[in-house]
Amino acid sequence: MARVPYLDGEDVPEAYGAVFDRNRAGATNLYGALANNPPLLDAFVDFARTCWDECGLDEPERELVALTVARQTHADYEWHQHVPLALDAGLPEADVRAVREGRYGDLGSRREALTSYAAAVATASVDDALHRALVERVDDRTVVGVTLLAAVYTGLARFLDALAVGPEESFVGWGLDGLDDGDGTELSREDLLE
Structure with missing residues (x-):
């Protein structure tokens, strides 16, 4: 159970309600938690979207990060959210399995460098x-x-953990085949993309 209520667009001042309309990832619990402070919700969404759009990576590489x-960060x-995306x-x-297992070398040299670096940002262990x-x-x-994209997701993981914000539906599990959400419910690739 989250430590703050999940609010929606009707619960915030009208000037901030449009933020919920821009929610393309279906992250209603995240937005609902952030909505307890509408100016920060608005600022965070704009900042995170700018980091996403301007980081210099294509969409699959951003998803890898x-x-x-x-x-x-064990951020379920x-x-x-990001496995289906x-x-x-x-x-x-x-590639998703390689990330899950920390086998960054299986991704090719550029993607290995990106994921190894992102992992080090998340664990405060970037070296020369x-x-x-x-x-x-x-x-x-x-x-x-x-660096900033990885830092944003690291900070977001800490925010979600501190406020016990959970997924909108049963957790997909840490894999794609045979792993479950802890209650025996297995999800297929098709389930993830719905």
Whole structure:
């Protein structure tokens, strides 16, 4: 049970209600928790969207960063939200499994650098070697973008954990085949994309 109520667009001043209309990911529990402070909801959504749009990565790579941080921080809400988004963006199931298992080397050199770096941002363990590996594959603008995107998802994981914000429906589990949400309910790829 969340530690704050989940509010909706009708519960906030009219000036902030439009934020809920921009919610493309279906993250109603996250938005509902943030809505307890409407100016911060509005600012966070704009900031996070800008980080997402301007980080210098394509959509599958952004999803890899989000999934990597979710896995590193044990953020079931973020994992639950981003697995279907990643699959919908064309990320192969094998890549999602590789992130789940920390097998970043299976993703190719650029994606290995991105996910290894994102994992290190999430665990406060970026070193010179990881930084160099990323700089060899992306420009400085993208380094800043990846760093901030990973930091946003790390901070979001801490926010969700502190306020006990859970997924809108049963957790998809940490995998795609045979893993369940803890109550024996297995979800197929089709379930994830619904």
